[in-house]
Amino acid sequence: MSPFEGLPSPENDVEVLEGGNVSETVLRVGRTVRKPWLRSSSTVAELLRHLRRHGRAEVPEAYGRDALGRQSLEFVPGVMADRAAPMTEEELHRLGAMIRRLHDLTLDFRPPREPVWDPLFPPEKPEVVCHNDLAPWNLVRSE
Template identity: 60%
Template sequence: MDDTQGGMDDEEALHGGNVSDEVVRVGRTVRKPWTRASPAVGALLTHLCERGYEAAPAWLGRDGRGRQCLEYVPGTTADRLPPMTVAELRRLGALIRRLHDLTADLPSFPALEWDVAVAPRRGEIVCHHDLGPWNLVRDTDSAAWTFIDWDNAGPGTRMGDLGYAAHGFVPLHPGGSPARDAVRLRALADGYGCDDAQRRELPDAVLHEVRGMHGLLVEGARTGRQPWARLHAEGHADHWGPAADYVKRHRHVWLAALTAPSLSVPDA
């Protein structure tokens, strides 16, 4: 088999994503539909690879059927694993910080065509825009962590990307404990190395991202825009709406924890 081309008999459907259709594994590669943003995503992943970023798959170009071709990453997505420990949240924050520092050096990003779902407040850097447990592959054999599904990458803010990650990984979900959330959010911010201004921005950035996702789903249901209309029909807005309310109610608790001179943060 030619691993760069692949045939129908060699393809294994990959499941778990909500947005991308027809994602398949062919040997050591993943094939996905080519989109208008694929050239920009390819430029981003190539940039990260050239600078030694370990948490992104290699970009392998376009296959003979016109699809994106990327490195297949073995492991399990974090949404199928126990919640991260505080120490792991620090590691996650550091991984996102390195990503952001590297994308800030991508010189062509304002001129590239991206496909960002939720409009950012401003364009500081190139963000992943979907840093959730469903898009972090963890390999227990090598201890490697790899972010996948970069199709919605594009200009955004550091705290917006980190805030979206906080929603999924802390997690900041309805029914949680605001005090426990505060400790875990502080660990994520400490791992990132947030300065004082970023710590003050982070709670509102979480709210912007969560509210934005809810609005996207509601608007998709109204207009029929896919895949958001389908996701709304499947009940995803029933999570994001209450999540936005939860973040709005408790962000003052998290702001106090983020800006406190010190906070006792256990490693569990």
């Protein structure tokens, strides 16, 4: 099946997004991102909603599944960090503080059902909900 099937014409407002290294085709459709639905997608959506309820506007909204069963998220405009100038020391401090706040907010995350995670790099001793691959190819910077 074409990744564009069931969506507006590719000439309209759809583009293939690059970055990351574990997902199949990821699309920007208008102001949304569409990516394959995984076993962990429901848990991830609940976590994103939890973080947004606690005022973290930098976290994309989770919209659920689209008509083709893919995960639908808010598109966050910007540039992939691996395609931007190196971060300044001040920017690195702000990023570190933001990640710390996000990790702190996961301490009281209680999903409505048993969480499912599909970590590519499982931690030896899980202590906090963590992406475990914060890297320039997984980071969108504002332009």
